[in-house]
Amino acid sequence: MSARLRAALAVVGLGLASMAMAQGSTMDEIARYREMLADGNPAELLELKGESLWKTPRGPKNASLEQCDMGLGPGKLDGAYAQLPRYFADTRKVMDVESRLVHCMVSLQGFKYEDVTRQWFSRPGQESEIEALVTYIGGKSNGMKIDVPARHPEEARMAKMGEYIFYRRSGPQDFSCAICHGQDDKRIRLQELGNLTTRAGAGVAMSTWPSYRVSQGAVWTMQRRLIDCMRQARWPEPKYLSDSVIALQVYLQKTASGTVMQTPGIKR
Incomplete structure (x- = not known):
């Protein structure tokens, strides 16, 4: 090997090492930033608004949502989010927190479906009532373990469908969820990409939603996160x-089951 080639390889090695150190330092700073924000998570204000929306009589029927059954019985929210999605006999559907919430707003409060879902996510200067309610409901599972065994036949069918979607390559870029989230130690730019096929990876991803996104200045729900990923x-x-x-x-x-909820979380 020539001296020139050895020198060139040494320069490349130093460059890669510097990049790795810089990347590690940046990730450490991001972690510290999240830790500082956690003491005053802006999502807590939205959580309070969600509590008010849950308890206040509203809509054409002038009713509150306190009789809404999120899977544990009317009005019982402690641990409900951690056990969703699940099958509901009254609708004969597997529903997540948002679809069940919309169902209750329509059936109990008399709102029209179109009106309830028109602003399902916040925009600058326009908060979303659904995001506030989901943040409140999610907070009621904080510290509890995710428990979605998908034992009901319809739940098992949806789990299989979800797994198929996760691995299916689609779109003009021939992309799948698994390309980014099917292996360990992957990242895009400075963002770590969790391996969602493992309990540890799926747990980190699922246990902290809904989350306040610093880059967006807003709380995002899991529906919004997944739809944006697909986009x-x-x-x-x-x-x-x-x-x-x-x-x-x-x-x-289902993959994340057993992981302790830490919501509302904070994301970049």
Whole structure:
């Protein structure tokens, strides 16, 4: 090996080492930033708003949501989020927190479906009532373990559908969820990409939603997160509350089962 080639390789090695150190340092700083924000998570304000929306009589029927059954009985929220999605006999559907919430707002409060879902995510200067309610409901599972065994036949079917969607390559870029989230130690730019096929990886991802996203200045729900992922993968964007999004949640929550909820979380 010539001296010139050895020198060139040494320079490349130093460059790679410097990049790795810089990347590690940046990730450490991001972790410290999240830790500082956790003491005053802006999502806590939205959580309080969600509590008010849950308890206040509203809509054409002038009713509160306190009789809404999120799977544990009317009005029982402690641990409910951690056990969703699940099958509901009254609708004969597997529902996640958002689809069940919309169902209650329509059936108990008399709102029209179109009106309830028109603003399902926040925009600058326009908060979403659904995001506030989901943040409140999610907070009631904080510290509890995710428990979505998908034992009911319909839940098992949705879990299989979600797994199929996770691995299916689609869109003009021939992309799948698994390309980014099917292996350990992958990242895009400075963002770590969790391996969602393992309990540890899926647990980190699922246990902290809904989350306050610093880059967006808003709380995002799991529906919004998954729909945005599909958009970025250049897939045909699914409709809000579609079976495909709920099926993905069943698959991911089943994989994450046993992980302790830490919500609302903080993301970049």
